[in-house]
Amino acid sequence: MAVLACDLGGTRIKLGVVEAGRVLARRILDAESAHGLGPRLSAVEAALRELCDEAGVARVAGVAGAGMAGVAGVGISIPGIIDPHAGRVLAINAKYDDATQLDLGAWARQCFNLPLAMDNDARMALIGEWRHGAGRGCDNIAMITLGTGIGVAAVVEGRVLRGAHGQATILGGHLTVDYAGRRCTCGNIGCAEAEASTDVLAALAQTRDDLATSALAGETILDYRAVFDWAKRGDTCAAALRDHSLNVWAALAVNLVHAFDPERIVVGGGIAASDDLLPAMQRYVDQYAWTPRHRVELVRGRLGDDAALVACEWLVEKNHRGTETQSSG
Amino acid sequence: MAVLACDLGGTRIKLGVVEAGRVLARRILDAESAHGLGPRLSAVEAALRELCDEAGVARVAGVAGAGMAGVAGVGISIPGIIDPHAGRVLAINAKYDDATQLDLGAWARQCFNLPLAMDNDARMALIGEWRHGAGRGCDNIAMITLGTGIGVAAVVEGRVLRGAHGQATILGGHLTVDYAGRRCTCGNIGCAEAEASTDVLAALAQTRDDLATSALAGETILDYRAVFDWAKRGDTCAAALRDHSLNVWAALAVNLVHAFDPERIVVGGGIAASDDLLPAMQRYVDQYAWTPRHRVELVRGRLGDDAALVACEWLVEKNHRGTETQSSG
Numbered sequence: 276m277a278v279l280a281c282d283l284g285g286t287r288i289k290l291g292v293v294e295a296g297r298v299l300a301r302r303i304l305d306a307e308s309a310h311g312l313g314p315r316l317s318a319v320e321a322a323l324r325e326l327c328d329e330a331g332v333a334r335v336a337g338v339a340g341a342g343m344a345g346v347a348g349v350g351i352s353i354p355g356i357i358d359p360h361a362g363r364v365l366a367i368n369a370k371y372d373d374a375t376q377l378d379l380g381a382w383a384r385q386c387f388n389l390p391l392a393m394d395n396d397a398r399m400a401l402i403g404e405w406r407h408g409a410g411r412g413c414d415n416i417a418m419i420t421l422g423t424g425i426g427v428a429a430v431v432e433g434r435v436l437r438g439a440h441g442q443a444t445i446l447g448g449h450l451t452v453d454y455a456g457r458r459c460t461c462g463n464i465g466c467a468e469a470e471a472s473t474d475v476l477a478a479l480a481q482t483r484d485d486l487a488t489s490a491l492a493g494e495t496i497l498d499y500r501a502v503f504d505w506a507k508r509g510d511t512c513a514a515a516l517r518d519h520s521l522n523v524w525a526a527l528a529v530n531l532v533h534a535f536d537p538e539r540i541v542v543g544g545g546i547a548a549s550d551d552l553l554p555a556m557q558r559y560v561d562q563y564a565w566t567p568r569h570r571v572e573l574v575r576g577r578l579g580d581d582a583a584l585v586a587c588e589w590l591v592e593k594n595h596r597g598t599e600t601q602s603s604g
Numbered sequence: 605m606a607v608l609a610c611d612l613g614g615t616r617i618k619l620g621v622v623e624a625g626r627v628l629a630r631r632i633l634d635a636e637s638a639h640g641l642g643p644r645l646s647a648v649e650a651a652l653r654e655l656c657d658e659a660g661v662a663r664v665a666g667v668a669g670a671g672m673a674g675v676a677g678v679g680i681s682i683p684g685i686i687d688p689h690a691g692r693v694l695a696i697n698a699k700y701d702d703a704t705q706l707d708l709g710a711w712a713r714q715c716f717n718l719p720l721a722m723d724n725d726a727r728m729a730l731i732g733e734w735r736h737g738a739g740r741g742c743d744n745i746a747m748i749t750l751g752t753g754i755g756v757a758a759v760v761e762g763r764v765l766r767g768a769h770g771q772a773t774i775l776g777g778h779l780t781v782d783y784a785g786r787r788c789t790c791g792n793i794g795c796a797e798a799e800a801s802t803d804v805l806a807a808l809a810q811t812r813d814d815l816a817t818s819a820l821a822g823e824t825i826l827d828y829r830a831v832f833d834w835a836k837r838g839d840t841c842a843a844a845l846r847d848h849s850l851n852v853w854a855a856l857a858v859n860l861v862h863a864f865d866p867e868r869i870v871v872g873g874g875i876a877a878s879d880d881l882l883p884a885m886q887r888y889v890d891q892y893a894w895t896p897r898h899r900v901e902l903v904r905g906r907l908g909d910d911a912a913l914v915a916c917e918w919l920v921e922k923n924h925r926g927t928e929t930q931s932s933g
């Protein structure tokens with residue numbers, strides 16, 4: 276059975292029809308997330324209907340209660356804290372700020388007569404990699420997604436941890452790595468995300484006296500691609516920013532080892548594409564994590580943008596089964 | 605059915621016969637842990653036999669293969685990393701350093717013809733509080749034990765997390781709270797335990813210029829009791845050490861909220877007896893933890909030394925059932 280998959284990113288909405296771990300058809304919409312999610316839902320609905328046609332998935336449009344033959348449900352990945360039981364967004368940080376008011380389950384029923392399954396984007400990225408990507412075969416795995424902010428999630432003993440309020444593991448980017456550090460947008464002090472992420476990179480650079488004489492000062496967009504590139508070419512300021520950030524991310528990885536005891540940590544997001552990142556983080560984890568009889572392997576995510584889409588299928592099926600315990604395959 | 609319970613602390617071995625969450629008889633031995641565990645096992649065996657008599661639990665001494673009527677098994681709490689499947693100690697920090705070589709399962713069979721269940725001491729303290737103490741009724745709970753070091757454990761969605769190698773949650777005292785901080789005995793940098801614990805208190809005090817003029821300089825034993833007492837009486841050095849330590853422990857509590865999403869955090873150990881501790885940590889968690897729709901309550905442990913003993917009963921019964929999932933009661 277296919278699944279209609281929606282990955283609601285801050286700048287782009289990625290849509291797909293997914294079956295057996297494969298994205299049969301896909302579409303990208305501008306998110307316009309500053310205006311909220313509600314105004315985008317009709318465009319999402321229309322695009323999903325077109326994708327069903329493209330993918331050759333049968334649909335029964337406009338017949339109330341008829342459902343869609345061959346489609347099991349709608350899955351949504353969203354950058355917020357989710358109540359998985361109620362299918363509601365409990366909290367969301369800045370983007371799609373109307374999402375807490377929306378009944379997306381009702382939307383999925385009204386539009387498609389299909390059940391909805393929804394979860395946090397960092398968790399969905401992990402689920403995708405776990406079932407179909409870099410995490411296959413592991414029942415204990417954590418993921419760090421280095422994007423604008425830092426997303427974290429973990430599977431422990433074959434279970435996707437959610438905790439008492441749906442928050443377990445996904446606030447991992449807000450693990451304190453410097454209790455006397457920088458104030459984070461979440462309100463906490465010294466979160467990994469506040470110490471090193473694209474969101475704070477400009478502010479970090481401003482703290483350096485050598486920024487004015489650095490090649491980075493000439494960059495139109497100050498991002499980690501520029502930082503890694505100029506660091507490699509010997510720019511002192513860029514090298515300092517790179518090394519600081521690698522330390523923060525690697526200290527976060529050590530925290531995930533100490534908290535969740537994974538066999539493997541998947542590192543995803545745009546920044547993970549840099550060749551320098553994984554070897555440096557791996558050296559740090561090898562040196563500093565307390566793993567007396569084993570080694571935790573850091574690997575790059577394999578699925579990129581598809582991770583959350585293929586996770587939608589797993590989530591819809593899991594909700595259908597009413598249990599999430601699965602041996603890894 | 606009763607259980608023979610052994611809590612192997614660094615300085616004291618606490619023994620008990622436990623039934624239905626109650627310690628029917630108890631005994632304390634000097635640990636002499638610097639000499640290892642092996643040399644103490646015959647004293648432990650003898651004391652357990654005497655406790656069976658005291659508790660009125662039937663025993664069949666010296667008859668190989670006869671077992672003990674009315675006793676379900678032996679439980680051990682030990683300050684190390686345990687393989688719960690093999691019943692072996694994988695790693696232990698300084699104390700009982702021969703424990704990794706011992707086959708304690710064989711010892712329990714040979715002495716008592718009983719099965720052995722064993723787990724890490726921080727996890728056992730949590731299990732005790734969860735089933736019979738300050739954690740009753742919660743299926744999502746974490747615990748911080750402030751002793752010589754810092755012990756941490758967590759129950760998430762009604763399950764005691766163990767992870768891939770038995771290490772999940774119990775290295776929580778080694779969550780980095782200052783990635784540029786003090787080197788820890790575990791090899792990591794800026795662990796909560798390295799930043800504030802009885803183990804490092806003297807070293808922390810030495811970093812302060814005002815120690816020489818502080819009342820703490822006159823204390824024979826520099827412990828947190830002295831620090832809290834003198835801080836309350838206006839000693840600047842003591843107040844600074846207290847506030848620093850409270851911040852570290854509270855930042856650790858925030859990390860546990862962000863990692864495990866508990867409803868409640870139990871704080872145990874000798875230092876938790878101070879009246880100032882819990883309110884200060886609670887204020888910090890209220891202010892800095894990202895809990896948009898709820899509040900995580902910090903509570904003091906209720907069972908003290910009995911926590912690990914009563915946990916032995918749960919662990920033996922759980923192993924007997926072959927599953928650890930339990931709704932809370």
